Amino acid sequence: MSRRNLQFLTAIAAITLISLWVTWPKYPERFLPGFVPWPSNDGVYFCLGDSCFDRRDLRLGLDLQGGTQIVLEADVSQRPAQDRAGAVEGVKRIIERRINAYGVTEPLIQIQGSNRISVQLPGVKDIQEAIRLIGQTAQLDFREQVVTDTSETQWVKAKARVDSQEKELTGAYLKPNAAVIFESQTSQPQVSFEFNDEGAGLFEQITTRLIGKPLGIFLDDELVSAPTVRAVIRERGIIEGLDINEARVLAIQLNAGALPVPVHIVQQQDVDAMLGADSIRKSVVAGQVGLGIVLLFMLLYYRLPGLMAGLALLIYTVLVLAIFKLIPVTLTLAGIAAFILSIGMAVDANILIFERTKEEVRWGRSLGSAIEAGFDRAWSSIRDSNISTIITCAILYWFGSNFGASLVMGFAVTLFIGVAVSMFTAITVSRTFMRLLVSTGLARRTHLFGIPGPEIVAAKQQAQQDSRELKRGY
Numbered sequence: 001m002s003r004r005n006l007q008f009l010t011a012i013a014a015i016t017l018i019s020l021w022v023t024w025p026k027y028p029e030r031f032l033p034g035f036v037p038w039p040s041n042d043g044v045y046f047c048l049g050d051s052c053f054d055r056r057d058l059r060l061g062l063d064l065q066g067g068t069q070i071v072l073e074a075d076v077s078q079r080p081a082q083d084r085a086g087a088v089e090g091v092k093r094i095i096e097r098r099i100n101a102y103g104v105t106e107p108l109i110q111i112q113g114s115n116r117i118s119v120q121l122p123g124v125k126d127i128q129e130a131i132r133l134i135g136q137t138a139q140l141d142f143r144e145q146v147v148t149d150t151s152e153t154q155w156v157k158a159k160a161r162v163d164s165q166e167k168e169l170t171g172a173y174l175k176p177n178a179a180v181i182f183e184s185q186t187s188q189p190q191v192s193f194e195f196n197d198e199g200a201g202l203f204e205q206i207t208t209r210l211i212g213k214p215l216g217i218f219l220d221d222e223l224v225s226a227p228t229v230r231a232v233i234r235e236r237g238i239i240e241g242l243d244i245n246e247a248r249v250l251a252i253q254l255n256a257g258a259l260p261v262p263v264h265i266v267q268q269q270d271v272d273a274m275l276g277a278d279s280i281r282k283s284v285v286a287g288q289v290g291l292g293i294v295l296l297f298m299l300l301y302y303r304l305p306g307l308m309a310g311l312a313l314l315i316y317t318v319l320v321l322a323i324f325k326l327i328p329v330t331l332t333l334a335g336i337a338a339f340i341l342s343i344g345m346a347v348d349a350n351i352l353i354f355e356r357t358k359e360e361v362r363w364g365r366s367l368g369s370a371i372e373a374g375f376d377r378a379w380s381s382i383r384d385s386n387i388s389t390i391i392t393c394a395i396l397y398w399f400g401s402n403f404g405a406s407l408v409m410g411f412a413v414t415l416f417i418g419v420a421v422s423m424f425t426a427i428t429v430s431r432t433f434m435r436l437l438v439s440t441g442l443a444r445r446t447h448l449f450g451i452p453g454p455e456i457v458a459a460k461q462q463a464q465q466d467s468r469e470l471k472r473g474y
Contacts, residue, residue, distance in 0.1 A: 104121050333407075
């Protein structure tokens with residue numbers, strides 16, 4: 001074996017081992033029925049000194065894990081055209097802060113089109129609470145009661161003067177440190193908040209003139225609480241009259257800030273986790289059966305080259321799954337379908353190479369030169385077909401991102417990764433394995449390559465006869 005081939009083989013072995021370590025599931029029994037994992041502490045599989053490394057399973061989409069999906073539409077009609085994209089991006093950032101504070105694991109938040117935002121919350125089952133969290137503008141303001149000319153009492157926005165200007169007291173002056181607390185005597189949940197310096201000045205003036213009167217606290221024009229002011233307050237205040245879930249959501253909203261524009265829900269979906277578990281199980285079985293049939297076909301028809309292609313295909317599978325974890329890719333049912341499809345495309349490249357190699361042998365080449373020629377001459381077909389698929393993936397991704405089809409986007413991303421990796425394994429891994437076979441005594445046993453000996457002799461005789469006839473013609 002040449003030094004270059006040995007280097008390639010070493011690199012392939014190292015990449016495969018790393019990919020295996022990355023791919024091995026945190027909880028193997030979920031994917032391998034009957035598997036008993038070795039003792040571990042809450043999924044920790046590797047420790048070095050005092051440091052232990054946790055393993056993550058594949059990130060699963062809503063259709064596999066279950067959860068909630070909400071599509072919001074931002075009302076940017078009152079914004080100038082040049083500011084609309086920035087307003088939608090601002091909505092996305094605030095929603096991200098709210099969800100991160102809520103503790104949802106690996107949410108997926110994407111802008112779709114010009115003014116829509118798709119929010120996927122894996123594992124969240126209470127869709128109404130999710131709507132309260134991300135669907136409210138969460139514009140907080142403070143109001144006082146006044147008596148109108150008709151002797152009616154109504155709430156008007158509380159104002160005070162700062163720097164010779166009259167300003168309304170709103171949530172824009174709050175510090176991002178709102179928290180849920182409990183009243184010492186009744187244990188009722190409350191939300192504590194704190195103003196910045198300018199807001200504290202406004203709050204002090206307003207509470208000074210409202211002693212003994214109610215101060216209304218409104219969220220998105222709805223009265224949340226109306227405590228009676230009993231003393232002058234400057235920096236801090238509380239919001240009461242909430243249950244624990246409402247208090248928690250409100251504290252998150254106050255800390256994340258109000259949305260820059262109003263939003264309304266155009267689509268909401270609650271996905272059952274049982275459907276996801278069944279989909280995973282059936283997809284794994286389908287993948288195992290499909291991969292087994294492909295490997296069996298390659299082994300029976302192409303023999304030793306088929307065995308090498310099978311090994312390359314297994315390496316391909318491990319590499320793709322490792323990439324899915326490292327990026328990470330959110331794997332949906334459509335993505336699994338694309339992954340299984342890419343396995344077939346990876347085999348297709350090997351078939352083109354092996355058939356071309358057999359043709360070169362029939363034309364009188366030695367096995368080693370026929371293998372090199374087979375890879376070189378099949379490359380253009382493999383390249384063109386894969387580039388066509390990659391272009392199709394780009395079109396599908398663009399379509400999905402602009403029209404809110406997240407499943408189409410998942411299919412496109414998964415298929416793109418699979419096709420890109422298949423080009424590497426078909427050309428580099430399979431070629432290295434075939435060169436390894438040529439350097440052994442197995443190269444003299446042509447029947448192990450699916451090419452019977454008599455066929456080679458006949459091909460060489462025919463080639464010699466054609467050569468003699470060609471010379472006589474001249």
